[in-house]
Amino acid sequence: MTAAASTSRNRRGRPGYDRQQVLEAAVRIFNQQGYDATSVSDIAASLGFAKSALYHHFESKASILELALDDALSGLESALDSAVRDNGSASAQLRQFVHSAVGVLTARLPQVMLLLRVRGNSEVELAALQRRRAFDQRVAMIVAAAQEEGMLRKEIDASVATRLIFGMINSLVEWYRPDGPVDAAELADDVLLATFDGLQTHP
């Protein structure tokens, strides 16, 4: 963007660019210091904006949180919808979902991190937790169906198996970084292999 164009867009409030910028900055600060401990002023200050400029783009701190959580949840839900649509067997659906869920997490890391840290202290958070629970239940039903198909071992209770799968996937937010040494596509393959085939060699 040229300086002139930038100035011109500044005058009009640069709606598209600023909105995304505000969202990213807010999610970063929410993740750093916690949603409750973050004020709209903190977000504005981190961008060098006035608080009023921020309110030009978002109604409230809660509406920023809502959008960020929706981004994470929609990504995961779409991945599951596609996996169900693209595959006949529950086992194949689950394989595709696990693989693409890692893709969602690595591509939308800050939003997923935020989602995983939500504790339900507000209406927006409670709604996100409820949506996440409904989503987890859909996955648990696919795990149970894959066990019925004989493709997943039945020794592990379906709800525990679901939690273990999500446990491994979600733990990536603790260490995976887009600019780090681990390739996102390889990581999706690794998680799929680890959860389905296990780390042990099978001679």
Added chain:
Amino acid sequence: MTAAASTSRNRRGRPGYDRQQVLEAAVRIFNQQGYDATSVSDIAASLGFAKSALYHHFESKASILELALDDALSGLESALDSAVRDNGSASAQLRQFVHSAVGVLTARLPQVMLLLRVRGNSEVELAALQRRRAFDQRVAMIVAAAQEEGMLRKEIDASVATRLIFGMINSLVEWYRPDGPVDAAELADDVLLATFDGLQTHP
């Protein structure tokens, strides 16, 4: 304990009982509202103690944190030491460690939860993080050795495999509860099976 004995011990400050009680209450509050946001007064108030009574047992908030983190770390380190001592092959060492690490986590849930939430905002936290990193590296070396033995698949980088194993184990703090429906011993078997053999049936 009889009422008389309790009163008599109260007069002497009930050192053993109170110390443990303070530790448990502190860890619970640290986990609920965060270490930084917790004051010594919060801990004392939750027990109906005066602040001075609490200082009778612990020098500072940091010394309580230090003890709790040491409890989690010592448990994990002992589990690893035993696994190394009891087994010849790296693969067998790793199997025993994964199984007993789940046992440590379920038996010392609040302390391990606290350890996993430590962010390094104080000297005590930094020391715990450093000790945890050294520990993780020991496990990663065993994973690498098990790959060399041909017992663990080499497609997954040893450090990634280590993170995935810990990811699954550590995620238990998010949902496992001692009074919940899942049996701790069964859970250890489940995690071992999931990480080594995978969730898929191997016909």
